[in-house]
Amino acid sequence: MTTYLTCEWQWLCMWQNKSGGGNKLRFYDCDRWYYLENWHMPDGRDWRDRISSIHNAQSGGSKGRAEFVDTLGNGAWHTVGHVDVQDGRADLSKDMSSDGRTWNDRIDKVWACAS
Secondary structure (H helix, E strand, C coil): CCCCCCCCCCCEEEEEEHHHEEEEEEECCCCCEEEHHHCECCCCCECCCCCCEEEECCCCHHHHEEEEEEEEECCEEEEEEEECCCEEECCHHHCECCCCCECCCCCCEEEEEEC
């Protein structure tokens, strides 16, 4: 568990840099996809492929599990991984996905509360 990443209770927080550094993006609402191309940092760049650390401060047991996806084009996608309630990842360059690549800078869409 990565408790030193500061994320408000019941939110899913993601950062541009490892260890909760740089710009912060957070989601609260469940039961929907968040397409990161629709969310922008202060400099105008979208969040797609720019997540390097995550903390899931949601509640609700298995309902609060967050899912992270890399879209591969032509309608194909790969689930990079999941982060359970009250857990996090401080450096996504150290977390491996099932395809043998790291999670770092490849998340395109997020399901904040997967069951």
